[in-house]
Structure formats: C-alpha cells, structure tokens
Amino acid sequence: MKIIIRADGGTEIGLGHIMRTSVLAEKLRVFAEVMYICKHGCRFIDGIRYVKRQGFDVIELDEISLIGQLDKIQADCLITDSYDVNEVYFDTTKKVFPVTGYIDDLNRFKPNVDFIVNQNVYARDLNYENMAIEELFLGTRYALLREEFKNLPSKQIKADVKDVLVTLGGADIQNVSGDIAKGLYDQYPFINIHVAVGPSFIHGDKLKELENDRIKVYYMPKMSDLMSKCDLAVSACGSTLYELFACGTPVIGVVVAENQKIAAQKVNDVGAAFIAKDIGDIVALAGKCDFDKRFKMSQTSRALVDGWGSDRLAKEIRRLVMQRLGG
Numbered sequence: 001m002k003i004i005i006r007a008d009g010g011t012e013i014g015l016g017h018i019m020r021t022s023v024l025a026e027k028l029r030v031f032a033e034v035m036y037i038c039k040h041g042c043r044f045i046d047g048i049r050y051v052k053r054q055g056f057d058v059i060e061l062d063e064i065s066l067i068g069q070l071d072k073i074q075a076d077c078l079i080t081d082s083y084d085v086n087e088v089y090f091d092t093t094k095k096v097f098p099v100t101g102y103i104d105d106l107n108r109f110k111p112n113v114d115f116i117v118n119q120n121v122y123a124r125d126l127n128y129e130n131m132a133i134e135e136l137f138l139g140t141r142y143a144l145l146r147e148e149f150k151n152l153p154s155k156q157i158k159a160d161v162k163d164v165l166v167t168l169g170g171a172d173i174q175n176v177s178g179d180i181a182k183g184l185y186d187q188y189p190f191i192n193i194h195v196a197v198g199p200s201f202i203h204g205d206k207l208k209e210l211e212n213d214r215i216k217v218y219y220m221p222k223m224s225d226l227m228s229k230c231d232l233a234v235s236a237c238g239s240t241l242y243e244l245f246a247c248g249t250p251v252i253g254v255v256v257a258e259n260q261k262i263a264a265q266k267v268n269d270v271g272a273a274f275i276a277k278d279i280g281d282i283v284a285l286a287g288k289c290d291f292d293k294r295f296k297m298s299q300t301s302r303a304l305v306d307g308w309g310s311d312r313l314a315k316e317i318r319r320l321v322m323q324r325l326g327g
Contacts, residue, residue: 001032007081009047018047020144027314122266143242143309148224150307155248165230167196237264245301250294272301
C-alpha cells in the first residue's frame with residue numbers, strides 16, 4: 001500500500017499542516033509506504049526539511065503546475081492538508097488516486113473526496129453531515145498528537161501560578177512570544193516564564209536576549225514535559241491547544257491567524273480555555289486564573305483530548321484503502 005500526503009510548511013505559513021500530518025504519517029507507515037508532496041521553493045524549505053528529518057521521502061513539485069504533475073504519481077491514497085486547494089484540485093485528484101482524503105479546518109467548499117478529517121473542537125458545528133462524503137472523522141477524538149501526549153498522568157493544579165509557558169506555534173513571525181514574556185515578567189515578579197521556540201522561528205536571537213533569572217527560552221523542547229511542568233500556558237489557538245488539553249494544562253489562548261478565530265470562540269464557550277484579545281489582556285487574565293478557574297479548565301480540556309487520535313485515524317484510513325483495493 002502506498003500513501004501520499006500533500007502538505008506544505010514554512011516561515012510564512014507556519015508548520016501546522018506539516019507537523020500534524022507527520023504525526024499521522026508515523027502511524028500510516030506501520031502498514032504502508034508513505035511519501036510527501038510539497039511545493040518547491042525557499043518559502044517551503046522549513047517544511048521540507050522537517051519532513052525529511054522524520055525520515056520521509058519528499059517529491060517537490062512546482063507551485064504553479066502542481067495539479068498537472070499529480071497525475072504522473074502513482075499511489076493508493078492521497079491525503080491533502082492545505083488551504084491552497086479548491087474544487088478543481090479535488091476533482092482532478094479524485095480521478096488519479098483510488099482513495100482521497102482532506103484534512104480540513106473550515107469547510108469552505110465541498111471537496112470531491114472519500115473522507116474528510118477535522119480534528120477541531122468545533123468540527124461538528126460546520127455541517128459536514130450535509131455533504132455526500134463517504135466517511136467523516138470529526139472532532140478532538142481524531143486530534144493528531146505525537147506519542148508523548150498519550151497516557152499522561154492527571155494534572156496536579158497548584159494553589160498559585162508559579163510557572164507560565166508561552167508557546168506561539170512553529171514560526172511566530174511577529175515575535176509575539178517576546179512581547180508576552182516581557183509583559184508577564186514586568187507584571188508578576190514571582191512568576192517564571194518558559195518560552196518555547198519552534199523550528200521556523202526567525203526571532204530566536206531576540207528571544208535569547210530576554211533570558212534572565214525568570215525567563216527561560218527552550219529550542220524545540222519535549223513539549224509534553226514543559227506543558228506538564230507549567231501551571232498555566234499562553235498559546236496560539238492552533239494545534240498546540242490540543243496538546244495542552246491532553247496535558248490538562250490551563251490555557252490563555254491568543255488568536256495569531258485568521259483561521260484560529262473559530263477555535264478560540266469554541267474553547268472559550270465550552271470552558272476549556274480563556275481567550276485574550278491582546279497582550280494587555282493576556283497579562284490581566286494571568287492574574288485572574290485562580291485555583292478554581294484553573295482546576296475547571298484542566299478538567300474540561302483533559303476530557304476533550306486523550307492522545308489516541310492518530311491511532312484511530314490511521315486505522316480508519318487503512319480500512320478504507322483496503323476496502324477500495326479489495327483486500
């Protein structure tokens with residue numbers, strides 16, 4: 001069985017699509033040959049390098065003529081995770097590959113695929129059921145998290161906040177991490193701030209300059225350990241939210257991209273996180289997260305994500321492909 005994943009990542013678009021598909025790819029390669037298709041060019045080099053470091057082969061295709069080049073590639077299944085696609089793309093790929101799937105976040109159009117995955121907490125609010133899609137894998141039950149987020153112990157909520165994690169995804173182009181860290185440092189003299197730096201950060205040197213007795217900067221740490229250590233986290237409202245939920249770490253969420261707004265609203269509504277409007281709001285909310293609020297957030301968020309989403313999804317994809325191949 002051969003499965004191809006179509007995704008991109010880089011300093012401009014972040015690494016979210018690459019990182020979550022790589023988690024699924026690890027599970028898929030237990031029973032299949034797995035390769036990536038990525039756009040060629042310097043804008044996407046960080047994503048390509050990340051995939052190669054995970055041990056996957058990458059086919060680099062020209063950005064302009066990518067769709068036309070796909071029919072020259074043979075595989076049993078194509079899984080696409082990209083915002084830069086449309087109905088034409090999926091109509092074309094459906095003719096080329098026996099099984100096609102789309103890892104989606106927004107339900108902007110009706111793709112011609114065999115299955116759709118939306119791992120987000122709001123997935124069932126988007127009315128996918130109205131589509132004539134063979135299989136739908138919706139919600140945090142299918143959250144694509146790394147192995148380190150499985151079987152974690154219950155979060156012990158402390159009386160006071162002593163350690164705060166700042167994690168703004170894999171790129172943080174605007175260096176919001178540094179501004180948040182400085183704001184917390186200036187306002188709360190008894191709090192230690194831990195800043196996680198992703199693989200596509202371009203402001204790593206500026207963050208390093210902030211380090212002192214209470215601000216520590218971590219370059220691609222083991223996130224489950226760092227999240228579990230901290231009493232509170234300030235996080236972008238992307239896939240990192242679900243990692244924090246698996247740890248049970250209370251969260252102040254911040255929207256750093258347009259596509260994160262719907263997730264921010266939903267996690268706020270269900271009580272899994274507080275959402276801040278800006279850096280001043282983040283700093284203010286950090287002082288309002290008392291024991292009771294953090295305990296409730298931890299209990300609510302932990303119930304949403306158990307860390308086994310990639311295993312569930314890989315099993316379902318294998319079933320679908322085997323059915324189509326007659327196995």
